[in-house]
Amino acid sequence: MGMTKSFQHENYELLCGAKALDNGKFVPTLVVSKQGWPSRPRTISVQSDGCLTEEDAISAAHAQGIDWVLNYG
Numbered sequence: 001m002g003m004t005k006s007f008q009h010e011n012y013e014l015l016c017g018a019k020a021l022d023n024g025k026f027v028p029t030l031v032v033s034k035q036g037w038p039s040r041p042r043t044i045s046v047q048s049d050g051c052l053t054e055e056d057a058i059s060a061a062h063a064q065g066i067d068w069v070l071n072y073g
Contacts, residue, residue: 002026003054007062011035012073014065018057025050028061032068044068 004017017029028046033039046064051057 002029003058004029005058005062007065008035009066009069010073012065012069014062014069015041016058016061016065018051018054018061021050023050025052026054026057027051028057028064030061030065030068032065032073034073 002018002020004015007014011034013033013035015031018026019029020026027050028048030044030046031041032044033041046061048060051060
């Protein structure tokens with residue numbers, strides 16, 4: 001399991017993470033949950049060829065999460 005950080009955007013919680021790959025890079029992970037009803041968590045696919053650091057992967061997930069909230073939230 002890699003590093004994770006939680007962010008708030010509007011009325012959503014973005015759980016952004018970084019999962020290590022075998023080649024030494026990291027892939028971003030993202031789970032979006034609405035802070036009101038319905039609060040069903042959604043796992044969102046993040047486009048990435050692999051990030052060099054955990055921080056880069058979390059930043060990519062955060063940017064995708066904000067984009068998701070703006071378009072679908």
